[in-house]
Amino acid sequence: MNFDNVPPHPRVSATIDPDGVAEVIFDGVPHYLRSGSLPGARRDVTTYVAQRARDVLGRAVLVHVSEPEGRFELAVHPDGSVDERASRDQAPDPSALIHDPQSDATVMTRVRPPAGPATQESAPEPAERPDVAEPAAFAEPAARPEPPTPAVRFEPAEPAARAEPPTPAAPAEPAAPAEPAEPHAPATQAPAGRAPAAAPDHWAPPPRPAEPAAEQLPPSPHRAQPGSYPTQPARQAPFPAPGQPPSSMPSFSPSVPQPAGPAYPPQSGGSASVPQPAGPVYPPQNAGPAYPQQTGEPALTRRQLRESFLTQEQVEAPASTGLRGVLARAGIKTAPSAAERSERSDRNTVSQHWPGVRTIAIVNGKGGANKTPTTALLAAVFARNSGAATLAWDNNVTRGTLGWRTDQGPHDATVLDLLPEVDNLLSPGAKAGDISHYVHHQPADKYDVLRSNPNLLSSETRISAPDVDAIHDVAGRYYRLVFVDSGNDESAENWLRMIDKADQLVVASIAKPEHAEAGALLLEELVARGGRSAELARGAVVVVSQAREKDTKPAASDIAQGFTGWVRETVTIPYDRAMVESVLRFDSLAPATQRAWLRAGAAVAAGL
Known part of the structure; x- marks a missing residue:
């Protein structure tokens, strides 16, 4: 989903504490949710905002969320579905630096989620290239041949419209070994020494203008589509959909290094496995939604969400013993001492x-x-x-x-x-x-x-x-x-x-x-x-x-x-x-x- 299509008004922000207390500020009006756990607070925030989006606005709203695992921008829809992207000010993931054992070269890359299915007309020729190449100091030797390996996928851009995914093209024959392409080279053909892999069935790689490497790393906004993904686990979103119990999988923040995982299986058209960046990766286009969908559990009612006007406030009686008691009896409001509070507690217990x-x-x-x-x-x-x-x-x-x-x-x-x-x-x-x-x-x-x-x-x-x-x-x-x-x-x-x-x-x-x-x-x-x-x-x-x-x-x-x-x-x-x-x-x-x-x-x- 394009986040630019979500109107910025009303301004909605949410702050979640580690103990499960959330403050949602909807157009300047705060609302407090007490869930008792971090997953429960995430669920309650999305439920509350979705209901406001449905009952008040009738459209999706953009929510800025700050919680212990990072800052996020969520587009919450009236039907309870959620689009998420990481905050732009998060640092690149150090795990994006990986080592290619075939070439003894270090490549900086990140597998990122597709923005949506490309139309048949907008899909370019299937080709793959490294996302970002390292400076010349890390270039592989010119005279050292290497077996053909599948190239690393790169970031897709936003599609013009949603459509059925294109049919994968047949893989090309491996080319002769040669020097890798310069950084930010156009993706019109595969680099020398790399076999152009078959186009994935979930996105097509559009060309993009050259830009500094640091600007290419933050993840782009996305909205995952329903489907299946048999080879890679779907990325767990930090906020579950309303009515959905939290997953046992840990949440993932793009700025936090994750433990290394196993290499991906060979893609179609390749003959060997390519080491992938450490930690969780984004799902492909045909993966299931990043946010679990509702499973029939009823949404919270307005009465459950509304704070009661009959809340009781405990008013402590003034001091009655010692010097504090003397001051209280003289008309000077004085709080009781710790000893008097302890005595009151014991008296209340018996x-x-x-x-x-x-x-x-x-x-x-x-x-x-x-x-x-x-x-x-x-x-x-x-x-x-x-x-x-x-x-x-x-x-x-x-x-x-x-x-x-x-x-x-x-x-x-x-x-x-x-x-x-x-x-x-x-x-x-x-x-x-x-x-x-x-x-x-x-x-x-x-x-x-x-x-x-x-x-x-x-x-x-x-x-x-x-x-x-x-x-x-x-x-x-x-x-x-x-x-x-x-x-x-x-x-x-x-x-x-x-x-x-x-x-x-x-x-x-x-x-x-x-x-x-x-x-x-x-x-x-x-x-x-x-x-x-x-x-x-x-x-x-x-x-x-x-x-x-x-x-x-x-x-x-x-x-x-x-x-x-x-x-x-x-x-x-x-x-x-x-x-x-x-x-x-x-x-x-x-x-x-x-x-x-x-x-x-x-x-x-x-x-x-």
């Missing part, structure tokens, strides 16, 4: 509502590992921030102390009082407030506690696996989050059944080697069990608390470092005297401790 019930098991086979404070304070973090109904369940039959470390309600009911009422609590006529007869609400921290009875021997408080199923069903009926404080007997039925019910595992430990080792051994045993237990162990969160203020050898960070790589995340909690007192309340903790527990809650929430 404030989510997940579909269905989520069960979090807090485990460690050694007593005194801080399981009960971890259960209570994690439940407080989620209940206070998300507002979801949250239950802390003491599943320890060996004198569990969760009831001692939390506020007691107006009764002294325990899990043993709830078990006989399971059927009533799960019946269709049960009310939301019926569960309050058996749990103890925490007014400040907004969660409920299902106590065990630490006043009885463990033999009198045995909980079987079916009991755990029944209690969990009741908990799932009235609560959305269930935190389970486990016991120390890892072989007990209720402990093993709790693991089967858990969605997230939290290993609690203090900064002591024996407690950390107990937690690590427990994780190893769960991995050895395989299945669901192994998944929980690999995705566990380890919470290490500094148990003593002055005893920092080892420190909580040292213990947490030992778990790094074996679990999903580790969190350390600084020493806080309020965690040692009898009743656990989140508001009584120091700000640094509260921030650490919020970080622990966000780590747990990430696994839900």
Whole structure:
């Protein structure tokens, strides 16, 4: 296609980033396309411009494209077909310098695409010549004979009109060896020593005026025609047609050297193969179109191409803590600090509502590992921030102390009082407030506690696996989050059944080697069990608390470092005297401790 026939107005340009974001400026109005990949961006650009050309102009438009692989000029037609040529300011391809082993001469040439089929009247006599010859320093010796070889094809000019390709002429007899023709010699006859090859069936070589070699190298515009090409692969265009998936073949830019390919097979009328320029070559005239055609995939609709007016813009709240918060409250708009943004992110993470019930098991086979404070304070973090109904369940039959470390309600009911009422609590006529007869609400921290009875021997408080199923069903009926404080007997039925019910595992430990080792051994045993237990162990969160203020050898960070790589995340909690007192309340903790527990809650929430 002659690009001069495409009106330059409206001006259309497209810029494509490597990450697949494209900006199309159509007559001064920008439009953004976000495809996520470079091939997808190319497809979306051609689809968008083709639709504008069809709906607005009714004719082809010329598009200037800038992308990571170069700059291109595309003529995009209303039917989605595309004509492409490389930008004129690209440098010649260094691979155009090839070596002819038959003559020990170096020849600069480029095989270039035909502009279109020549008419029968305009086709000259079939003859071929080198496209550009090198200076005399590279001329082949005069006295050295060489066998006849087919000449290298040269560039065609634009045809006057489209027509059927001419019938190939019979090849001529090889001529006697002689000196090659001077550079830019007219193509009226084949150079001495070269056999004039038969005219290709896809173009005819018209004469052209002499011009500097540097001006002959940039490729001419073309538009490939439908057809077949059995001997050479078609050149992959950098922009696919609308609706066509990107090809696995790499794109080709004329200014980028490509790896050397195999020699072409002998052309008709020749007796030997001629080495061709390295890298991909342009297809002949009867090759398939350079741009893949549409394969039935529906084009994007106007609604899909149009940007919605209902896009939501995230507006960040001003700072609320520290000096920035003081300035914001004084009326000076101040952005939050990085620390405040991190805290907001963690708070937003624990404030989510997940579909269905989520069960979090807090485990460690050694007593005194801080399981009960971890259960209570994690439940407080989620209940206070998300507002979801949250239950802390003491599943320890060996004198569990969760009831001692939390506020007691107006009764002294325990899990043993709830078990006989399971059927009533799960019946269709049960009310939301019926569960309050058996749990103890925490007014400040907004969660409920299902106590065990630490006043009885463990033999009198045995909980079987079916009991755990029944209690969990009741908990799932009235609560959305269930935190389970486990016991120390890892072989007990209720402990093993709790693991089967858990969605997230939290290993609690203090900064002591024996407690950390107990937690690590427990994780190893769960991995050895395989299945669901192994998944929980690999995705566990380890919470290490500094148990003593002055005893920092080892420190909580040292213990947490030992778990790094074996679990999903580790969190350390600084020493806080309020965690040692009898009743656990989140508001009584120091700000640094509260921030650490919020970080622990966000780590747990990430696994839900």
